[in-house]
Amino acid sequence: MAHDVTVVGSGPNGLVAAILLARSGRRVLLVEAAGTFGGGLRSAELTLPGVVHDVCATVVPMALASPAMRALRPDVEFAHPPVAAAHPLDDGPAVLLHRDLERTVAELGPDGRAWRATVGTSAHQDLIDTLLSPLGLPRAPLRAARFGLYGAPPATALARLFRTGRARAAFAGMAAHSMIDLRLPITAGYGLVLASLVHLAGWPVVRGGSGRLADALVAAFRELGGETVAGHRVRSLRELDSPTVVLDAEPVQFAADFPEPYGRRLRSFRHGPGVFKLDWALDGPVPWRDPEVARAGTVHLGGSLEEIVTSEAETFRGRHSPRPFVLLVQPYAADPTRGGHPLYAYCHVPNGSTRDMTAEIEAQIERFAPGFRDRILARHAMNTADLAAHNANYVGGDIGGGLATLGQFVKRPVWSLTPWRTPLPGVYLCSASTPPGGSVHGMGGWQAARLIAHDARRPARLRGQA
Ligand SMILES: Cc1cc2nc3c(=O)[nH]c(=O)nc-3n(C[C@H](O)[C@H](O)[C@H](O)COP(=O)(O)OP(=O)(O)OC[C@H]3O[C@@H](n4cnc5c(N)ncnc54)[C@H](O)[C@@H]3O)c2cc1C
Known part of the structure; x- marks a missing residue:
């Protein structure tokens, strides 16, 4: 036919x-x-x-x-973890981002108000509708204009509105999903969209x-x-x-x-940086130093804003970061049907890279979860060539x-x-x-x-x- x-x-x-x-x-x-x-x-x-x-x-x-x-x-069925995202730090408890905006505002202490004024004011369905239809007329012109003001600069500039390293690091983790240098324009916008989705829709699997x-x-x-x-x-x-x-x-x-x-x-x-991805089967949950991190679906591993900015800038310039920013997901925190404890993580690498980043990624996890490696039952790795072979759209591993x-x-x-x-x-x-x-x-x-x-x-x- x-x-x-x-x-x-x-x-x-x-x-x-x-x-x-x-x-x-x-x-x-x-x-x-x-x-x-x-x-x-x-x-x-x-x-x-x-x-x-x-x-x-x-x-x-x-x-x-x-x-x-x-x-x-x-x-x-969308399964929501008890905590949407966590950002562990070397000194002190992890930052926890809750679906509930006011809980997150309280979590961020002195920066709670700034989070509400930037991320919170972006957490509106009409704004997300507008941003996802970028060439159409804005549904909420005033909100879109305010988003433009906050979102057009680099993430590093918006982060200056936060007084504590905790809020700055958490925001950098969100913005780093853009896979570009966080000192470039509109990276604040990527951070705002992803962080606002935590409050608007949650971060489910x-x-x-x-x-x-x-x-x-x-x-x-x-x-x-x-x-x-x-x-x-x-x-x-x-x-x-x-x-x-x-x-x-x-x-x-x-x-x-x-x-x-x-x-x-x-x-x-032009295509962007690629990713190196690891999946593990564990014999139990990741032994986070801060046990609250076990309740999070997504965990951002990269420490301070400065460290994340440096590692993302290196990747953007075509180098492998020795301490890469790692995006980790523990689906079992939200969904008990996955058959035990599958763990998921990737870091950004230069486009077309075939370097094995297993050691660097696992070192970042060990940094915040000593004893993690002892939990590994099996591991599966994909470099940029594997990803491109899996799906021709991932040119050079650009996801x-x-x-x-x-x-x-x-x-x-x-x-x-x-x-x-x-x-x-x-x-x-x-x-x-x-x-x-x-x-x-x-x-x-x-x-x-x-x-x-x-x-x-x-x-x-x-x-x-x-
Ligand atoms: C490791 C990784 C992690 C990610 N994590 C997330 C995440 O957590 N959340 C999120 O929202 N997004 C995530 N993404 C991104 C998300 O998967 C993509 O942005 C999204 O799938 C893009 O959808 P698409 O329909 O444009 O193309 P794709 O989902 O890439 O699908 C394109 C399809 O076209 C097929 N195809 C290509 N060329 C041809 C051809 N010539 N003939 C026939 N078929 C062809 C491919 O085989 C593929 O099935 C991730 C991607 C990767 C690789």
């Missing part, structure tokens, strides 16, 4: 696009290179039989907060593993009559015969198929779909008010290389589906004009 639309790639963006297009009555085919669907949403027994690990995305606040996911209401979210979206798509093909990597747009194509695949793969200068612009899109600097926030992957539309009539982009970028929100897919519906109403002679 001929299809009206082919969606290439089954990450969250591709799945959202596929469902919305199938809902509109179109015959949709979803083609995936890997043997299973989900892209960044996959779970597997990476270490020992029965122990479920999230291969890529694991903490998914955006899946609760994004307009696309809220509208689709996937049939999964998916009960049973992130793969369950992909399974739920695939099931919803099939219920609408959608067809799926796994294990087929699309090499050229010429092999697809449907009139409309949506690429959740990283677009540079298809640069040769597009007319110039568009193809050249795709090739000039965010492209460098997240200010320039590439607005030029993603090319400068356009509708970057999801390409100059080839009927061909659309939706991956994390389009706004609003990486993470499990599905908004690229949402935007592509919206444009396809819009273009279908346009006169034929105007279609494909970006």
